[in-house]
Amino acid sequence: MRNLSAQNRADIALIVVAIVWGATFLPMANALKTNGVFVMLFCRFFLSAIFMGFVALKFTKKFDTKSVIYGIILGAVLFLSFATQTYALKLTFSSSVAFITGLECVIVPFMTALIFKNKITIFAIFGAFIAIFGLWLLSGATLALESGEALALLCAIFYALYTSLNGHFVRKCELYLLVFMVFLTVSLLSFVFAFIEGGVVPNYDREFFIAIFITAFIGTIFCYFVQTIAQKYTTASKAALFFCLEPVSAGLIGYFIAGEILSIWQIFGAVLIIFGVIFSEFGKQICSKFKL
8 A cells, every 4th residue: 555646545545435335225224124214313423423523623713604504404405315215225125225326426417407507418418318217127117116216216316415515515614514513413303303203212233233333433434534535635526436336335235245136137227327327427538538
């Protein structure tokens, strides 16, 4: 590692982040067999909020009202994203949820065009059609999505909204205070809904501790800092490409560890979703390279 450049080390770090994020799907799905959706979300984000609170106190230069307001807005949207995703994990394969959630990258250009009037490229449109066809195959080649797949699609839409708003808000705020408010908002909303759902005390079994360790300490706290530091040394385009490994990681873990079986056509659909995401982001470079 000493002989690698800073950019190479950053690229490797982002690959690790994508793989870890993909690895969070299966343990969360296992924990949900004995714990409620909102209990798991509360525990994950409450621990993350406590940690980020200390970081914000240390590094935030000034209290910024905008950071608080924007953090609450982003937290509410992120809560909807995680709530729909976590419920989806109770209803269908973790690998399917991961692949469908990956559609977020395709939806973002359309979301930013709708909200901020950004232009949509022909490559984003073509990539979206490819990914939608892949979703159709992954869901069993039917126009009627099952409840788990439908919730995963809602998750992708909400997370695309979160990504679109976050890219706009982060330039106007104190970063650490903003992230703290996002985590705190998700944890408080999860607490309220967990209380309505039946209680906020989790079932302290083996699956719970594994899921919390992986999702809160590794998937949220560790990966956030690694991503932030790594993106100082590499491009956003390369980072987006590496993050396409997230559903691949989740799919492989679901297949080899959990024994989740997808048909050949469903696997082909998953591949099309990944290709659609990549083409949406890098279609221009791909066509120019092959002189298309």
